[in-house]
Amino acid sequence: MIIVHHLENSRSQRILWMLEELGLPYEIKRYERNKATMLAPPELKKVHPLGKSPVIEDDGQVVAETGAIVEYLVDKADGKLGAPANRADALRYRFWLHYAEGSMMPPLLLKLVLARIPILGKAATKKIQPMIDVHLDYVESELSQRPWFAGAEMTAADIMMSFPLEAARSRGGLNESRPATIAWLAKIHARPAYQAGLKKGGPYAYA
Numbered sequence: 541m542i543i544v545h546h547l548e549n550s551r552s553q554r555i556l557w558m559l560e561e562l563g564l565p566y567e568i569k570r571y572e573r574n575k576a577t578m579l580a581p582p583e584l585k586k587v588h589p590l591g592k593s594p595v596i597e598d599d600g601q602v603v604a605e606t607g608a609i610v611e612y613l614v615d616k617a618d619g620k621l622g623a624p625a626n627r628a629d630a631l632r633y634r635f636w637l638h639y640a641e642g643s644m645m646p647p648l649l650l651k652l653v654l655a656r657i658p659i660l661g662k663a664a665t666k667k668i669q670p671m672i673d674v675h676l677d678y679v680e681s682e683l684s685q686r687p688w689f690a691g692a693e694m695t696a697a698d699i700m701m702s703f704p705l706e707a708a709r710s711r712g713g714l715n716e717s718r719p720a721t722i723a724w725l726a727k728i729h730a731r732p733a734y735q736a737g738l739k740k741g742g743p744y745a746y747a
């Protein structure tokens with residue numbers, strides 16, 4: 541049985557969604573953020589030295605890092621939600637799988653951290669917004685060309701991209717001026733598996 545170490549309001553919501561899409565049985569161990577620092581509690585370090593979420597355990601194997609977990613689950617499900625057969629779609633699939641955490645999350649996180657600095661924070665976040673806009677414009681142009689990130693079918697690339705786009709919607713300037721991206725968000729949120737994961741995960745501020 542897969543155990544998901546799940547931190548409230550966090551990236552691990554993606555893993556619950558994916559497990560629901562795949563229909564794999566799992567158990568959730570919940571963790572709450574420290575109210576002052578917003579960091580994960582120290583117990584998570586007992587599961588993995590980084591003490592971050594998500595982390596899963598499966599048959600005694602500990603797997604951390606969302607992208608690595610997602611690939612692990614694709615393997616476990618015999619390729620379901622994995623790379624499409626078509627070469628162009630497969631390349632796009634790989635691109636978005638890495639891009640979500642590698643390129644899109646860093647400026648969003650920087651904005652969040654800087655915004656918390658009194659006085660200076662406001663000016664600093666203004667400098668970050670144009671960096672985020674480059675990503676949002678790119679995502680919008682791609683989603684205007686095809687229904688899902690890799691192509692005609694929903695894949696794990698869409699699951700990876702959900703958190704950066706939800707974070708962008710809540711604090712990164714994503715709004716109705718980018719209609720294809722807003723429509724994609726509405727489409728994932730309407731999926732029964734997304735809703736089921738949300739119900740099981742508890743507090744999640746971004747859906």
Ligand SMILES: N[C@@H](CCC(=O)N[C@@H](CS)C(=O)NCC(=O)O)C(=O)O
Pocket residue numbers: 547549550551552578579580581591592593594604605606607641
């Ligand atoms: N790139 C990593 C990032 C992991 C990460 O930073 N997780 C956040 C949750 S959104 C966390 O655990 N934050 C609490 C902390 O750093 O103490 C991944 O996608 O797994």
